[in-house]
Amino acid sequence: MYYPFETQVAPLINVRRERMLPSPGEVTVRIGERVDPMQVVAQANLPGDFRVLSVAHLLGISDAKIKNYMRVKVGESVRRGQILAKRRSRVVKSPIAGVLASSGGGRVLVEAPPTPFELRAYIQGSVTNVLQGRGVVIETTGAVIQGVWGAGGESFGVLKKLVKSPDKPLRARDIDPSCHGTIVIGGSGFNAAVLERAQELQVRGIVTGSLPPELIPEVRRSPIPIIITEGIGAFPMSEPFFQLLATNDGREASISGKIKSRWGVVRPEIIIVLPAESLPSTQAQPGMPLTVGARVRAVRAPYLGQVGTVVTLVDHPRHIETDAKVRGAEVDIGQREPVFIPLMNLEALR
Amino acid sequence: MAQDSSIDSILLADCGTVMTKVVLLDRVGGQYRFVARGEALTTAEYPWSDVTAGVRHAVEQITNVTGREFFSSTGDLLAANMQGADVFAATTSASPPLEVVLGGLVRDLSVASAERAAAGTYSQVKAIIASDGRGGLTEEERVNTIHKAAPDVICIAGGLENGATRPVLEIVETAALACSLMEESKRPRILYAGNSQLRQKVVDIVKGQAELRVADNVRPTLAEENLFNVQEELDEFYRQNKMTQLPGLDALEAWSPTALTPTARAFSRIVQYLWHLGDPSSGVLGVDVGAANTTIAAAFDGHPFLTVHGDLGVTFGGERLLQEQGFETLARWIPEPLTEDEMHGLLINKELHPVSIPQEPGGVWLEQALAREAIRGALEVARPGWRPGAAQPYPHLMPLCDTIIVSGGALVNTPRPGQIALTVLDALQPIGVSTLVLDKYGLASALGSVAAVKPLAAVEALDSGGFVNLATVVSPVGRARPGDTILRVKITYDDGSGFSVEVQYGNIEVLPLLPGQQAVLELRPTGRHRFDVGLGGPGKGGKRRVNGGIAGLIIDARGRPLRLASDPEERQVQTRQWLWDVGG
Numbered sequence: 022m023y024y025p026f027e028t029q030v031a032p033l034i035n036v037r038r039e040r041m042l043p044s045p046g047e048v049t050v051r052i053g054e055r056v057d058p059m060q061v062v063a064q065a066n067l068p069g070d071f072r073v074l075s076v077a078h079l080l081g082i083s084d085a086k087i088k089n090y091m092r093v094k095v096g097e098s099v100r101r102g103q104i105l106a107k108r109r110s111r112v113v114k115s116p117i118a119g120v121l122a123s124s125g126g127g128r129v130l131v132e133a134p135p136t137p138f139e140l141r142a143y144i145q146g147s148v149t150n151v152l153q154g155r156g157v158v159i160e161t162t163g164a165v166i167q168g169v170w171g172a173g174g175e176s177f178g179v180l181k182k183l184v185k186s187p188d189k190p191l192r193a194r195d196i197d198p199s200c201h202g203t204i205v206i207g208g209s210g211f212n213a214a215v216l217e218r219a220q221e222l223q224v225r226g227i228v229t230g231s232l233p234p235e236l237i238p239e240v241r242r243s244p245i246p247i248i249i250t251e252g253i254g255a256f257p258m259s260e261p262f263f264q265l266l267a268t269n270d271g272r273e274a275s276i277s278g279k280i281k282s283r284w285g286v287v288r289p290e291i292i293i294v295l296p297a298e299s300l301p302s303t304q305a306q307p308g309m310p311l312t313v314g315a316r317v318r319a320v321r322a323p324y325l326g327q328v329g330t331v332v333t334l335v336d337h338p339r340h341i342e343t344d345a346k347v348r349g350a351e352v353d354i355g356q357r358e359p360v361f362i363p364l365m366n367l368e369a370l371r
Numbered sequence: 372m373a374q375d376s377s378i379d380s381i382l383l384a385d386c387g388t389v390m391t392k393v394v395l396l397d398r399v400g401g402q403y404r405f406v407a408r409g410e411a412l413t414t415a416e417y418p419w420s421d422v423t424a425g426v427r428h429a430v431e432q433i434t435n436v437t438g439r440e441f442f443s444s445t446g447d448l449l450a451a452n453m454q455g456a457d458v459f460a461a462t463t464s465a466s467p468p469l470e471v472v473l474g475g476l477v478r479d480l481s482v483a484s485a486e487r488a489a490a491g492t493y494s495q496v497k498a499i500i501a502s503d504g505r506g507g508l509t510e511e512e513r514v515n516t517i518h519k520a521a522p523d524v525i526c527i528a529g530g531l532e533n534g535a536t537r538p539v540l541e542i543v544e545t546a547a548l549a550c551s552l553m554e555e556s557k558r559p560r561i562l563y564a565g566n567s568q569l570r571q572k573v574v575d576i577v578k579g580q581a582e583l584r585v586a587d588n589v590r591p592t593l594a595e596e597n598l599f600n601v602q603e604e605l606d607e608f609y610r611q612n613k614m615t616q617l618p619g620l621d622a623l624e625a626w627s628p629t630a631l632t633p634t635a636r637a638f639s640r641i642v643q644y645l646w647h648l649g650d651p652s653s654g655v656l657g658v659d660v661g662a663a664n665t666t667i668a669a670a671f672d673g674h675p676f677l678t679v680h681g682d683l684g685v686t687f688g689g690e691r692l693l694q695e696q697g698f699e700t701l702a703r704w705i706p707e708p709l710t711e712d713e714m715h716g717l718l719i720n721k722e723l724h725p726v727s728i729p730q731e732p733g734g735v736w737l738e739q740a741l742a743r744e745a746i747r748g749a750l751e752v753a754r755p756g757w758r759p760g761a762a763q764p765y766p767h768l769m770p771l772c773d774t775i776i777v778s779g780g781a782l783v784n785t786p787r788p789g790q791i792a793l794t795v796l797d798a799l800q801p802i803g804v805s806t807l808v809l810d811k812y813g814l815a816s817a818l819g820s821v822a823a824v825k826p827l828a829a830v831e832a833l834d835s836g837g838f839v840n841l842a843t844v845v846s847p848v849g850r851a852r853p854g855d856t857i858l859r860v861k862i863t864y865d866d867g868s869g870f871s872v873e874v875q876y877g878n879i880e881v882l883p884l885l886p887g888q889q890a891v892l893e894l895r896p897t898g899r900h901r902f903d904v905g906l907g908g909p910g911k912g913g914k915r916r917v918n919g920g921i922a923g924l925i926i927d928a929r930g931r932p933l934r935l936a937s938d939p940e941e942r943q944v945q946t947r948q949w950l951w952d953v954g955g
Contacts, residue, residue, distance in 0.1 A: 022428065022431055022432075023411075024411060024414075024424075024425075024428050026724075026726065044554060068553075068554070071514075071552060073509075073510050073511040073548065075510060123548075123551065128510065130548065169723045169724070170723055234712045235712060237719075252719070253715065253719040253720055254713075254716040254720070282722055282723070283467070284415075284467040284616075286416045286417065307417075307418030308418040308419050308424070310428075320720075320723075320724040321724065321727045321728070321729065321734070322730065322731055322734070323730060324730075325720075341730050342730060342731060342732070343730065343731065343734075343786045344786035344787055345784065345785075345786040346786075363728055365727055366724075366728060366730065
């Protein structure tokens, strides 16, 4: 049996997201409370900037003597530019506003006031758990589409499909003022002009099948959340991803471009909250072995991005073009005959 | 679990970053033998979030082959009298690495030693703070560097014994200050491994700001390096604080009578074992190229040397390598045209789908190029720390290594044996006569872990089919013009047949010698060039009994160090020719 990696492209499932503060703070919502994506659910004070000032060196004295020349005591507030120490014509001023936090070894430490941090709900739903001082759990129902690569943070907006088919690239001229505040959906990819135009019009997110590698540095610098569903290069968006996004064209969605590839994997995603009286009973359990009939996607060339159904799990390893001998499956990807794809190059779609 | 005398069956698991491998050893005819293996995805992440799931998935494959059940219906590991296994042992490299900031006085001395010490375990050096002016950071910038890096450990070296004091204490003060600015629960540990006379002062400075550990000075004199103690400290810290972050680790440990071992440490143990079995005048080397880490384990004069090149394997780290070292670093090993964009795309897509394998040649060449660079990078860190003694006839080249173990999915799953051999030869550039041994089933680290429970099993299983001879390699050292005859080789098989060949400089010759076959090899360097074939010095020849391998007997007459053509097209012709020569 082979237990494959999985990607979600689910029209309606239970969605549960843990929202955690980066450092301890205060949760501002209660269990059972309904929240909106932009609502603050917790807040914390993050440590501020700091400056280390070598007072002894700047005043030309030994470390032990600096207390004789200090004008401010440890624990006292200081203004930017305020004199901290003075010896004849030599003065040491605070480069930032804050507190004189400590003194020792001939130097002092000035800490700026903490920076307030607000944690937003990100998705519309109900608070089902409060992790005191750390964060909350929010649950809802809706469609979930996971990307393979992403950049940028989180946002919220209306989905706007700008291409007719999944193999069409997003073009700069497609992005007009009506895209302001929306999450735009393309097919295969986009270029630098699209990114520039999207930033000008304050687009809230971009979703396409692929991204040319040369655009990665610019995309990483962009504040817009960007989600790539297939990979880096030039590939069309897989049909089920495109169809699910197209079905929800015009609906509000949450988007996250955050990605972490190891040790607590985080995948970029789009969540479209949908009302559900009852969820479909056919929901596949995660983490199950690959079986005949499973819907899979190929993740390596020459079939990268092709979605199909497992027809046969081949018993014995076979040689592939590289001469490697590997276990695989016959997959119906809509060609005349099913194609042999190594198991390691398949992921299950749920 | 069973007493030592009654251990018949042993189940060994290695939870790697991407794949989990399990092997079953059993006593057959009074000797431990490799029986079956299974391999599955490592399941540390969602939806499993439990590494034992991956072990079970791999064990299912063993059950399919042997018909033997290993788990009860409640999920407990069965003792052998109820099918199962007498002993279970596991290794792992799947945990996050120890994040380290290194501090020291001189970049090429104490800091380099501290770097090698950190490389003795799965670690990632987040920043280096040296006092020798390079980088020229102010104290505030240093504090900021530590603060941003938010490491697990700040390892401070520096100051020879009876040497410098003030600059060392300044680094300690900076580290303590940076710690004081962090949330108490997130403060790193400070590990002091510098001038031992300063220990009390270091204690006074750090007191109340961070947890302090003290180790022996890593660089007590200019000529001496002492990594053992600080490596032990870092390794222990890794085991306690990082390995334990692996979800499901508790259950895995509950199955085993011994503590879980880091894969690299277990791999090093088996390399040391092999040294004891071989020619003591030369070394034994082990290369394990994984998805995220590359390990070089060496043994010289009975001493082990372990280097883990964290964050560079054939899956993770390729994009960073491309950004930091440029396209040519990888492109030079690729035998066909590949644009930088294509390379970039392939490297990122591999990271996005870490378990995937190339289905087209371009992807294979790129992964092999990455393996070469990962090994070279690890060697660069490792070699200055080795003490090979008589095994090092040429200081600028590799020491003589009798046996080289080749391990790790990235190498072992290479489509053709010749490609594996060429990757290893290009990356290591061994000299003299070496046997390349392929760890076909990923047994090496598992055997290292079983050595702690049942040493006999480790020794016996080495010969039981899990390890396969890849090739015997002769790598002459010397200088000549390409095409000059430098060596006459006569091979005499056990049935008395044989033949002779003349080897030209710049070429690779592969002579047929199958696994399990032995032959007497007679090497005669030609008079004028006086190449050294590892049989007593330049120009000296002799006879040696050698073993066959799946890639044959390879005479690598390309010279040391290896020279690649500077013109990209010429280089592609060159690398294609070498691949052709080895049957790749």
